[in-house]
Amino acid sequence: MDLKTLTFIVVGATFALYIGIAIWARAGTTKEFYVAGTGVHPVANGMATAADWMSAASFISMAGLIAFMGYDASVYLMGWTGGYVLLALLLAPYLRKYGKFTVSEFIGERYYSKTARMVAVLCLVVASVTYVIGQMKGVGVAFSRFLEVDFTTGVFVGMTIVFIYAVMGGMKGITYTQIAQYCVLIFAYTVPAIFISLNLTGNPIPQLGLGSTMADGSGIALLDKLDMIVNDLGFAAYTAQKKSTLDMFLLTMSLMIGTAGLPHVIMRFFTVPKVADARSSAGWALVFIAILYTTAPAVGAMARLNLMETIQTGEVGSTDGNLVYADRPEWFKNWETTGLLKFEDKNGDGRIQYYNDKDAEFAAKAASFGWTGNEMVKVDRDIMVLANPEIANLPNWVIALVAAGGLAAALSTAAGLLLAISTAISHDVIKGMISPDISEKKELLASRLAMAGAIIVAGYLGMNPPGFAAQVVALAFGLAASSIFPALMMGIFNKNMDDKGAIVGMLVGLLSTLIYIFWFKGWFFIPGTEMAVNTADNWFMGISPESFGAVGAMLNFAAAYVVSKITPPPPEHIQHLVEDIRVPMGAAKTARDH
Amino acid sequence: MSEQTQRQAYWIANLKLVALCLSIWFVVSYLFGIILVDQLNAIKLGGYGLGFWFAQQGSMYIFVVLIFFYANRMKKLDEKFNVHED
Numbered sequence: 001m002d003l004k005t006l007t008f009i010v011v012g013a014t015f016a017l018y019i020g021i022a023i024w025a026r027a028g029t030t031k032e033f034y035v036a037g038t039g040v041h042p043v044a045n046g047m048a049t050a051a052d053w054m055s056a057a058s059f060i061s062m063a064g065l066i067a068f069m070g071y072d073a074s075v076y077l078m079g080w081t082g083g084y085v086l087l088a089l090l091l092a093p094y095l096r097k098y099g100k101f102t103v104s105e106f107i108g109e110r111y112y113s114k115t116a117r118m119v120a121v122l123c124l125v126v127a128s129v130t131y132v133i134g135q136m137k138g139v140g141v142a143f144s145r146f147l148e149v150d151f152t153t154g155v156f157v158g159m160t161i162v163f164i165y166a167v168m169g170g171m172k173g174i175t176y177t178q179i180a181q182y183c184v185l186i187f188a189y190t191v192p193a194i195f196i197s198l199n200l201t202g203n204p205i206p207q208l209g210l211g212s213t214m215a216d217g218s219g220i221a222l223l224d225k226l227d228m229i230v231n232d233l234g235f236a237a238y239t240a241q242k243k244s245t246l247d248m249f250l251l252t253m254s255l256m257i258g259t260a261g262l263p264h265v266i267m268r269f270f271t272v273p274k275v276a277d278a279r280s281s282a283g284w285a286l287v288f289i290a291i292l293y294t295t296a297p298a299v300g301a302m303a304r305l306n307l308m309e310t311i312q313t314g315e316v317g318s319t320d321g322n323l324v325y326a327d328r329p330e331w332f333k334n335w336e337t338t339g340l341l342k343f344e345d346k347n348g349d350g351r352i353q354y355y356n357d358k359d360a361e362f363a364a365k366a367a368s369f370g371w372t373g374n375e376m377v378k379v380d381r382d383i384m385v386l387a388n389p390e391i392a393n394l395p396n397w398v399i400a401l402v403a404a405g406g407l408a409a410a411l412s413t414a415a416g417l418l419l420a421i422s423t424a425i426s427h428d429v430i431k432g433m434i435s436p437d438i439s440e441k442k443e444l445l446a447s448r449l450a451m452a453g454a455i456i457v458a459g460y461l462g463m464n465p466p467g468f469a470a471q472v473v474a475l476a477f478g479l480a481a482s483s484i485f486p487a488l489m490m491g492i493f494n495k496n497m498d499d500k501g502a503i504v505g506m507l508v509g510l511l512s513t514l515i516y517i518f519w520f521k522g523w524f525f526i527p528g529t530e531m532a533v534n535t536a537d538n539w540f541m542g543i544s545p546e547s548f549g550a551v552g553a554m555l556n557f558a559a560a561y562v563v564s565k566i567t568p569p570p571p572e573h574i575q576h577l578v579e580d581i582r583v584p585m586g587a588a589k590t591a592r593d594h
Numbered sequence: 595m596s597e598q599t600q601r602q603a604y605w606i607a608n609l610k611l612v613a614l615c616l617s618i619w620f621v622v623s624y625l626f627g628i629i630l631v632d633q634l635n636a637i638k639l640g641g642y643g644l645g646f647w648f649a650q651q652g653s654m655y656i657f658v659v660l661i662f663f664y665a666n667r668m669k670k671l672d673e674k675f676n677v678h679e680d
Binding site: 085224249283 | 627631641655665669678
């Protein structure tokens, strides 16, 4: 069977499964729609959270980032997993005890302030919309590469599928669909990794393969070999540190705090039956996430090794050491047609030279070989995971599976984010502010309409992505880290934190982070409005704009603390509320009262 | 012990546990994975430098263990101070 038919069958089967689950898990009440009736088993919730969290970026882009950044990409691995420790220890159990539907609702009530609630809603919507654009784009790319339909059709099909199960099932439908999606995506990610690790090192477990010696009998460790190969071509060693230590430290911190502050992740912990379940459920979520995140470094390193060895077939500088362009493998041609891989025969020898021509010393050496510049003019990082099974000559069904896995990752994250947006609109804005007396039936209808609206906006933005989509992701983490996380944490751990302190803190964190990002990337990302060139020399103490969220959070904590000391303490009933959420006892009662 | 002081004691015990867990969280990621990475890389763990291993593998395994350790200890504290659900 040819690849296209096979892909249609595999992707079609997974879609039928998602819709089947949606029909089975329809939501009848707002509680089912928002928090799946708080009846989700912690392990099941952990799995759904993992699918929710791992987006098209985790599935497709992360291993590619690792492949080209090497050790420096550790910030993403640690940052996007370490946040779950903060969630489990500092936020999830207390917010579950509080027992409401949204993050902004907690902020609004804890700080007895509609302004605080509004600020939280705003941060939430900006962060979520940013993410959704990326997911919809991922859906379009996966469709257009593997099913050979055009990009817009791809986005449209994706929108329709999400529409069916998210609007019908709300959190309940989404949770059960995400469990299926997790199984699809983790299977699709690990199967090629196992084959490739087995090929290169003889060890079927990628996590161990990465630390093993090569299976070619040379007895040299895989990582040492990779360091040598890239060094020989003028690139920095794979395992060496290239970023400054301070910047790596702060970027990791920003990603961790940002993860713990992202509303669509926090919301998941409202769905479990008990406070104790919220703690263990975060652990299960991290188990399921870590399966992919510990495999990714192996995929990245091995893909880089395979790529370098495919092109540099012999000794560097020898006349027949480089791959003859006419003999390039099939996958090379496939990706050339997508434009994500580009070759230019600069010295006209019909062979491919792939080296670091930015390194002056090596460029001079290369010139003595008759090389006149790096000829791989474009190697898009995103193709590494998708091309991996082809590079390793795996059977067609594995390639079809990877397509289905990428789609599962994008759809599951999109659904979670859309739910966060529609909940904010129907519960925080409509019920919380505009018409508090709305009946449950009408609120349910409003949330379904908000969801439908959000899907249409997301689809439109996915088809016409703003040029700054990639940069806004840094903004989403910056916002969550500098505004939402500190407000939640102080709300639980500092009984004397009052409304004024929290609001000033949120604004200080939010504005300092926004201004720092805009300073180097242009006001509202409009090109040409940058106040300084975005290079390490201009950064304050060498802190990159992506890493500033952690600094913003510190400023938030400091400002809030000072203001709360000079303003009167919060009213007694708020202090009782804080004392109450600190103990698990009585959570079931709180939930019934709702 | 009155309910008030009992709850207070429970909260202090919780804070101590959180501080312990977060210290480990900090040491395995920031200290071993970033600040001391070069020094630790001198020690080999199979084909891995130890610092590199902590940054791309070890820290994540320890994060998982930490959360379950915390959840488990808290369950015992919930019972001990009689603040557990139902």
